[in-house]
Structure formats: structure tokens, C-alpha cells
Amino acid sequence: MIVGRREAWTGRLLLVLLMAVTLMPFLSLFVTALHPSGSYPSGLEWPSDPQWGNFVKAFQAARMIELIKSSVLIVLGVVPLSLLLGTLAGFAIGHLRMAGRNLVFLVFVLGLTLPFEGIITPLYYQVRDMGLLNTRWAIILPLIGLFMPFGVFWMRAHFVNVPEALSESARIDGANVWQLFWRIHVPLAMPALSSLAILLFLWTWNQFLLAIVLVDDPLKRTMSGALGAFQGQWGTDMPLLCAGSLLILTPTLVIFLIFQRRFVTALLQGSLKG
Incomplete structure (x- = not known):
């Protein structure tokens, strides 16, 4: 299908408008962060004397190094185990002919409809009874459970499209189920695994609700969760608050920009298979 010149220019114009709408809030944060501390700027007015030191002050006031360490520990506790469990379950449901796999998959699909807000109250009491309140485990363990439905759904979509002939050939060569999983299917699933890991x-990293409800100490939260305490301390200083928000946002933007090509490739492969 040949796209006409008018349709092409219309598409480009819509993309430019969408990009402008997306970048406008970040531009507003950046310009506000450069105003003198304690001022209340309006609009996108560029300051006559940009205060670049606001970023340094916000970095020190928020104790950003400690927040980064806490976020890294939480990520290391959640992502690897979620990938492992999601891959194992996705392989069993999507490729192995296990009994009741459709019913099990339906349960995981129903889990996708479970909102964080709807379980936060019972989750609080359960974590409290386990003695994990105000610890990083109060964030790590619930997130692993909450991410399981999506992880299983994502990996099952990959394994269900792998040709059965690969497994049959490996079984003929004497491979058991464990060898079949690790030596053949996991290497083939690397695009799906890498994109799931990014998500x-x-x-x-951006988890906010669980962090502020289950952990009182801001230095044990994620960076986004610690933003609530930072806002409570510096909420009247808009330039400093904007500078801190941008610093907290920067790691996620960097990670996405670095791995966006791999992520888009995995999505396109999934759409082509589906």
C-alpha cells in the first residue's frame, strides 16, 4: 500500500505534536528548576540568572546516593526472581503439555486485572503480621507477586510460538526437560527476556504507592517513593522540588534510551509471531 504525500505529512505533523505535548512537562520542570530557590516562576520563562546549583543542592538534600543504593537493592531483589519465575511458568504453560495449563493461564490472566490500590489495605496488614514493615522486603516480595501475572503472560506468548520440532529433536538427542529449557529455549527467549527485564x-524503580505505604524510612524506599518525603520537606521551594524530581526521573530515562532499540525489536517480533 502506497501512502500519499498528504498522509505522510499528516502523520509527521501528528508525531511532532505528540512529541511536543510529551516533552512540555519535562521542559517546564527543567526551566522551573533553574529559577532562584524560593521563587514561584510562572510559565516557561527562562531565568535571567540560571541557578544550576539547584541540582547540586537537590542531590545533596535528597541524599541521592543512598536513594540510588536503596533502589538498586530493591531492583536486584525483584527483577531477577520475577524473570526466573515468569520464564519457568511461561515455559510450562506455553510449551509443555502440562495438564490444566489453560486453567492456570486463566488464573494468571485474571491477575492482570488486579489493581494495586485494591489490595493495598490487606497487603499492609499481611506485611505487618510478617514483621516486614519498614524494610525493603515489604516492597520486594509484594512486587514479585504482583508482577508474576504479566511476566507469565509475556513469556508464555513467546514459548507458545516456538516450534515443537526443536524440542522433539533435543529429546531424541537425550535432553531432559531441564536441559531443554536452559540450553535451547532460554537462549531463544533472550529478546523477550530482555524486554521484560526493562519493563x-x-x-x-518508579514504584510509588507500595513504597510510601509500607516503608516509613525514605532511605529504604525506591527513588520515586522517596520523592514524597522530599516533597514534604521542600514542597514550598518549587525550583528545588523540580530539580529533585528531574534527578529522580533521570535514571529511568537513561535506561530506556539505552535499551529502547532492543525493547522495540522484541515488541515487533511478538507482533509478527502473534
Whole structure:
């Protein structure tokens, strides 16, 4: 199908408008962060004397190094285990002929409809009874459970499209189920695994609700969760608050920009298979 010149220019114009709408809030944060501390700028007015030191001050006031360490520990606790469990379950449901696999998959699909807000109250009491309140485990363990339905759904979509002939050939050569999984299917699933890892990293790093409800100490939260305490301390200083928000946002943007090509490739492969 040949796209006409008018349709092509219309598409480009819509993309430019969409990009402008997306970047406008970040531009507003950046311009506001450069105003003198304690001022209340309006609009996108560029300051006559940009205060670049606001970023340094916000970095020190938020104790950003400690927040980064806490977020990294939480990510290391959530992402690898979520990938392992999601891959194992996705392989069993999507490729192995296990009994009741459709019913099990339906349960995981129903789990996708479960909102964080709907379980936060019972989750709080359960974590409290386990003695994990105000610890990083109060964030890690619930996130692993909450990410499981999506992880299983994502990996099952990959394994269900792998040709059965690969497994049959490996079985003829004497491979058992464990060898079949690790030596053949996991290497083939690397695009799906890498894109899932990126999503889990972004969701864990940006987790806000669980962090502020289950952990009182801001230095044990994710960076996004610690933003609530930072806002409470510096909420009247808009330039400093904007500078801190941008610093907290930067790691996720960097990770996405670095791995966006791999992520888009995995999505396109999934659409072509589906």
C-alpha cells in the first residue's frame, strides 16, 4: 500500500505534536528548576540568572546516593526472581503439555486485572503480621507477586510460538526437560527476556504507592517513593522540588534510551509471531 504525500505529512505533523505535548512537562520542570530557590516562576520563562546549583543542592538534600543504593537493592531483589519465575511458568504453560495449563493461564490472566490500590489495605496488614514493615522486603516480595501475572503472560506468548520440532529433536538427542529449557529455549527467549527485564526495572524503580505505604524510612524506599518525603520537606521551594524530581526521573530515562532499540525489536517480533 502506497501512502500519499498528504498522509505522510499528516502523520509527521501528528508525531511532532505528540512529541511536543510529551516533552512540555519535562521542559517546564527543567526551566522551573533553574529559577532562584524560593521563587514561584510562572510559565516557561527562562531565568535571567540560571541557578544550576539547584541540582547540586537537590542531590545533596535528597541524599541521592543512598536513594540510588536503596533502589538498586530493591531492583536486584525483584527483577531477577520475577524473570526466573515468569520464564519457568511461561515455559510450562506455553510449551509443555502440562495438564490444566489453560486453567492456570486463566488464573494468571485474571491477575492482570488486579489493581494495586485494591489490595493495598490487606497487603499492609499481611506485611505487618510478617514483621516486614519498614524494610525493603515489604516492597520486594509484594512486587514479585504482583508482577508474576504479566511476566507469565509475556513469556508464555513467546514459548507458545516456538516450534515443537526443536524440542522433539533435543529429546531424541537425550535432553531432559531441564536441559531443554536452559540450553535451547532460554537462549531463544533472550529478546523477550530482555524486554521484560526493562519493563520490570522501570516499574520497580518508579514504584510509588507500595513504597510510601509500607516503608516509613525514605532511605529504604525506591527513588520515586522517596520523592514524597522530599516533597514534604521542600514542597514550598518549587525550583528545588523540580530539580529533585528531574534527578529522580533521570535514571529511568537513561535506561530506556539505552535499551529502547532492543525493547522495540522484541515488541515487533511478538507482533509478527502473534
